Amino acid sequence: MQETRQNRIARLLQKELSLIFQSQTRGMRGTMVSVTRCRISPDLSICTAYLSIFPPEKSEELIKNITANEKTIRYELGTRVRNQLRIIPELRFFIDDSLDYIEHIDELLKK
Numbered sequence: 001m002q003e004t005r006q007n008r009i010a011r012l013l014q015k016e017l018s019l020i021f022q023s024q025t026r027g028m029r030g031t032m033v034s035v036t037r038c039r040i041s042p043d044l045s046i047c048t049a050y051l052s053i054f055p056p057e058k059s060e061e062l063i064k065n066i067t068a069n070e071k072t073i074r075y076e077l078g079t080r081v082r083n084q085l086r087i088i089p090e091l092r093f094f095i096d097d098s099l100d101y102i103e104h105i106d107e108l109l110k111k
Contacts, residue, residue, distance in 0.1 A: 006040050006042065006044070009040050009044060009085065010038040010039060010040045010047070011038070012084060013047050013049070013077070013081070013089070014035050014037070014038040016080045016081055017035045017049055017073070018035040019080075021033040021035065021051075030055070031053075031055070031058060032053070033051055033052075033062065033066075034051070034052045035049050036051065036096040036098070037096065038050070041089075044085075044089060045087065045089055045090060046089055046090050046092065047089040047090070047092070048094065049094070050093075050094050050095070051094070052095075052099060053095065063095055066093050067093055070093070073091060074088060074090070074091050077091070
């Protein structure tokens, strides 16, 4: 039962975080940030979000910017999900490089 609730909350946070990033990066032409996966701790206090950033050259710069604005993003998230969650989880962001890894494996297999 606990895992079902964790999954439900993780999906909710993933959806809302993706909407937040979509609205924030709207002015930045040629940049796209998508939330590929969210994991939530069993006590629902920490949310780990994995971000896929296009173009990959800007990923380090954007991750630094996102972690610097973590409190603002958490506040925005809190205003969106305040009716569903009692406590807004602490946010942690990481770059999801699984697509780059898959592309690298495909390149190796072609050779």
